[in-house]
Amino acid sequence: MKNDEGGSVERKIIGVIGGSVAGPDVLGIAEETGRLIAKHGCCVICGGMSGVMEAAAKGAKEGGGTTIGILPHTDRHEANPYIDIPIATGIGEGRNLVIIRTADILIAIDGEYGTLSEIAFALKMKKPVIGLNTWDIPGVIKAGTPIEAVGMAVEILSGM
């Protein structure tokens, strides 16, 4: 994409965080969330691996969007097949902080301790976090459905 000066048009980036293993219900929620993010013209950034990360990226590709995967290891070909831009960080779980720093807003879906760690770090960085069936931590904005979560995210982003 180019703007009038030949530069790049900025798009908003929404992070989707959640576990690398998840049941079909959670994966369905993640895929729908990714699809809706793309429909709203935003990029999806995630950890680039399996589970919620893969489902969200798959949904975003269905919706015609762009997907960024911030990988823990050193081989970018480890990314799931729905990642357009795989980044091989080589810094292990430290890559979670890169996701949060790069995202404008986060949607957390389900998840265990890793997701909790990301939620807490995002709140520390003062990034808004919308939660779908995830940890109930003060500061997380609860949503009931993907359509509600993405709607909230887009509204918050429009005021940024």
Add this chain to the structure above:
Amino acid sequence: MKNDEGGSVERKIIGVIGGSVAGPDVLGIAEETGRLIAKHGCCVICGGMSGVMEAAAKGAKEGGGTTIGILPHTDRHEANPYIDIPIATGIGEGRNLVIIRTADILIAIDGEYGTLSEIAFALKMKKPVIGLNTWDIPGVIKAGTPIEAVGMAVEILSGM
């Protein structure tokens, strides 16, 4: 981009490394290198800041390509205006290793100690490094012009 299964089509990623401050000749070489990389359908990855990084990204946008900027700090809006995908790592100069891990091949242009550090790290990681008027280190493949450098890079990538 989507492939037949709805996934992402892989594109090759070429890293352009060089100093954040450079004279007009070097900047011209970097811009032309970026433009040629884009014309060959490859992504440019770089450090996302000024100097050689900005010139290469500017060239890539002129050539219709996609640009990834791996930033040292925590604010992705620090990226130069030609970066499509800014990644805010927050790991300082450690971000140089992320560029090299993610790139399939590197083109080094001019540069001082920081560029030497990246060249050496790339060679350690067994990534090919093509040099344009840069450090003369055993293992660097020397090129005389951007067209020669990008031609070599594309040829090496086609055999990978």
Add this chain to the structure above:
Amino acid sequence: MKNDEGGSVERKIIGVIGGSVAGPDVLGIAEETGRLIAKHGCCVICGGMSGVMEAAAKGAKEGGGTTIGILPHTDRHEANPYIDIPIATGIGEGRNLVIIRTADILIAIDGEYGTLSEIAFALKMKKPVIGLNTWDIPGVIKAGTPIEAVGMAVEILSGM
């Protein structure tokens, strides 16, 4: 220290995590915790900066112990004056993960989102976490006093 082969004698390392700003009650708890850790012959590892980190290190020095500070920035002289071994990581908050990976066990004292992030990451890494007046997360072992917390830590370490 040397063992019979001239090598180093391993000592256990206990991480103390908590906020960089804290009231006098919390600081008193942190200092007492550090002192008791040292009395049990263990090293203290912490973030090396102010607040709970400084109080715990101060206590450890009072107790005759060794203190390691894993710093976020690039200047090791930023460490508080009670740190024996300051490590200048330059990776920002990513240094929290280094504390947790290096510690054998963690004691969390008070704290806000940053501490929650560390607790969650430690639990993900399957490191025991003992909590003193901190986040009530499943998996955290609650203690009422420094003497109880350090006693639990030493008992768990003796069984490792």
Add this chain to the structure above:
Amino acid sequence: MKNDEGGSVERKIIGVIGGSVAGPDVLGIAEETGRLIAKHGCCVICGGMSGVMEAAAKGAKEGGGTTIGILPHTDRHEANPYIDIPIATGIGEGRNLVIIRTADILIAIDGEYGTLSEIAFALKMKKPVIGLNTWDIPGVIKAGTPIEAVGMAVEILSGM
């Protein structure tokens, strides 16, 4: 160690960098270098693994010194047996930057591309680098023997 206020007495930290595989001559030089650093009352910091890193740490323990090992992986028990303070970074080769940021001065011994990368990064960070039979890069201060290298290091440190 304590100073009059009960804090920690600062000691200078000398980094020893070099390959993880080396011949007996190089290992002898590294061990002697470590021993002399300890005799001068300075700490050794290194990568904590095999080769030059292990020999330098072994020498430092022979000399009665303290050794810090900045490890690439997540298990601190991977450190060689001569490391007093093992730091498990989990950031892979990015740990090299932590060594350089923490050291006051570097002594480079032999080594291949990894060592070159560290030398270049140190020079970029404006840390003095003394070279023993290593890469001939402008800015590296050449020494002929361990005694000469450590003597130069101590002299430079005394003027800092």
